[in-house]
Amino acid sequence: MDQTRTPYFDVLLDYVDSGVIPFHTPGHMQGKGMDRALRDFLGDNVLAIDLTQIRGLDDLLQPQEAIREAQALAAEAYGADNSFFLINGSTSGNQIMMMAALNPGEKMALPRNSHKSAMGGLIMSGVQPVWMQPEVDESLHMDHTVAPETVRRTLDEHPDIKAVYIVSPTYYGVAADLVAIAKVTHERKIPLLVDEAWGPHFRFHPALPIDAIAAGADLAINSTHKMLGSMSQTAMLHHKGKRIRIDRLKAVVKLFLSTSPNLVLVASLDVARKQMATEGAALLSRTIELADDTRRRLNAIEGVYCFGEEQQGKPGVFDLDPTKITITVKALGYTGYEAEEILRRRYNVQCELADLFNCLALYTIGTTQEAADRLVYGVKELAREDRPIDVFSPSGVLNRRIKKGTYALPKIPPIRMNPREAFLSPTEVVRFKQSAGRVCAEVITPYPPGIPVISPGEVITQEIVEYLDLEKRAGVRMQGPYDSELRTIRVVVEA
Ligand SMILES: Cc1ncc(COP(=O)(O)O)c(C=O)c1O
Structure with a gap:
């Protein structure tokens, strides 16, 4: 054709x-x-x-x-x-x-x-x-x-x-x-x-x-x-x-x-x-080169890490898309959310997403050299800024949690009902912090990255309550729950 x-x-x-x-x-x-x-x-x-x-x-x-x-x-x-x-x-x-x-x-x-x-x-x-x-x-x-x-x-x-x-x-x-x-x-x-x-x-x-x-x-x-x-x-x-x-x-x-x-x-x-x-290979070659160059420049900044080929072959990492740049800012003492906000407010750079440790920059055929330079400049400045409270320092609150294991990604909870059945069941609203043991009726997703932590039909565990509570306090938006503040949660009414 x-x-x-x-x-x-x-x-x-x-x-x-x-x-x-x-x-x-x-x-x-x-x-x-x-x-x-x-x-x-x-x-x-x-x-x-x-x-x-x-x-x-x-x-x-x-x-x-x-x-x-x-x-x-x-x-x-x-x-x-x-x-x-x-x-x-x-x-x-x-x-x-x-x-x-x-x-x-x-x-x-x-x-x-x-x-x-x-x-x-x-x-x-x-x-x-x-x-x-x-x-x-x-x-x-x-x-x-x-x-x-x-x-x-x-x-x-x-x-x-x-x-x-x-x-x-x-x-x-x-x-x-x-x-x-x-x-x-x-x-x-x-x-x-x-x-x-x-x-x-x-x-x-x-x-x-x-x-x-x-x-x-x-x-x-x-x-x-x-x-x-x-x-x-x-x-x-x-x-x-x-x-x-x-x-x-x-x-x-x-x-x-x-x-x-x-x-x-x-x-x-x-x-x-x-x-x-017709032009994909040529356009993408330029994008990949630009992304690789940016990754090298960012990795030269003390305290900043952008993973690349060295991760390939590790469990679950069969191959990598070089056009995604994950900027790990943990060693700077910032959360990814804080870094994302500073990059936006002070340097007018907006990342695709942030999580606790990382900001993600997306490179596509529309990314320019000027934009790449600005990102590198923003991250360089970020790395130089005085960090008043290092949340990841040995005494920092997140580090304590991570060490105690209360910030580990929670285990998959037990499933009691099919998601559709739970979604369509009679529900009631209970206080989120007291919801452990109940069957969840909604999808709760810290966004981004948009991956559900608990979904309909699953039993809410104490571990999940603590994890979501911490994500919320770290400034993550919760998508899915009727109460977006997650003070309450909809659960299935069980006989
Ligand atoms: C892995 C994955 N699948 C599906 C979607 C949904 O895609 P869309 O936004 O095009 O509806 C997303 C969105 O971020 C995603 O990350």
């Missing part, structure tokens, strides 16, 4: 050029009905192609024309049999994968550090999770990926598992041994689903980890908007082989799409695919 083509973007442009007089949605009528402030800011071009699925513009739910061709080009570029454009992110991709691959009540093996959208998938699909413990790096205080041996052991212990779901790469760019995991999974004649939200660029550069479809995944999702040039909310779902039925997959995809998809977003996926297929 001709990867230089952008069939969907082209039909939108043709529609505008033909000067059609619109009597159709959206109601702003190509901008004319929109309030001036936003219209002027966006510009008429964006609004002119914010159209609906009328004749000639195809239908994302039932593609026959230009969207079909655009998705076929994407499938070819990604080495898939079928690719689907999603406009509600990998969030919907996770939900689709589970509903396409499994029936309610069936078991699926998945890592404990799955994104919270996987939890949404479990609730919607009624799938029963069998959690797998990812490898943990205690010094970086970070979960990596699940090892193939863990997958094998889990499948041995639960021979009735119907699918394996893996997150690779992690938020921090650590990739799993997907080839080995695919082999173990397929030996049992079940499908492998991969949340590759953070890896839409892998396919296009040899220095990046192998992409999920090439490694043998039956389904994989990419948040195209996270690492490539498409707009927010856009993602792709890739399908390969016969283990997942295409008719079922197509039917499920439709359930998750609006009948009025934003066509600007769809066009941005078409264009992002073309960009990668």
Whole structure:
């Protein structure tokens, strides 16, 4: 196929050029009905192609024309049999994968550090999770990926598992041994689903980890908007082989799409695919060089550590995405949250995320040398600043907690109910600090990185209460609970 083509973007442009007089949605009528402030800011071009699925513009739910061709080009570029454009992110991709691959009540093996959208998938699909413990790096205080041996052991212990779901790469760019995991999974004649939200660029550069479809995944999702040039909310779902039925997959995809998809977003996926297929390797080479150079410069600053190749081969670290720079600031005496805030307030640099020990800087094909220099400058200054209270000093509060083990990542709690069952059960609100022993009815996720600590159907342990309490006091936002301050929590009313 001709990867230089952008069939969907082209039909939108043709529609505008033909000067059609619109009597159709959206109601702003190509901008004319929109309030001036936003219209002027966006510009008429964006609004002119914010159209609906009328004749000639195809239908994302039932593609026959230009969207079909655009998705076929994407499938070819990604080495898939079928690719689907999603406009509600990998969030919907996770939900689709589970509903396409499994029936309610069936078991699926998945890592404990799955994104919270996987939890949404479990609730919607009624799938029963069998959690797998990812490898943990205690010094970086970070979960990596699940090892193939863990997958094998889990499948041995639960021979009735119907699918394996893996997150690779992690938020921090650590990739799993997907080839080995695919082999173990397929030996049992079940499908492998991969949340590759953070890896839409892998396919296009040899220095990046192998992409999920090439490694043998039956389904994989990419948040195209996270690492490539498409707009927010856009993602792709890739399908390969016969283990997942295409008719079922197509039917499920439709359930998750609006009948009025934003066509600007769809066009941005078409264009992002073309960009990668035609110039991806060159653009990514530059990005990787810039990121490697920044990592070297940051590592030269005393007290700062950015992990790299030396971590490769450690448990759960099969491969690394060099475009992610994890800046470990622990030795400076700052939490990652504090460092993130200082970098933003004093140096106007905004990281992708912070956790207790780290800030994460994302490098993409849009990152410039000037931006990289500014990041390095900000971190250099941060390292020079006087730290009034070193939270990690021998007497510092966090160090005491870490030593006592009360800041270790909590163990996977016992499961008493299926997530969907617990989510839909009668609930009551109790004080969070007194909730140990109760069955949780909500998903509680420190954000970022967006990994649930407790989810519906799980027994709240004292360890989890203490851990979440500390995260809260360290300034982490809690996503999911009805009471965002987490003074109270919704639990299942048990007979
Ligand atoms: C591993 C992982 N999966 C899925 C998602 C959801 O992706 P999106 O924001 O595209 O819906 C995220 C978001 O951060 C993520 O980190």
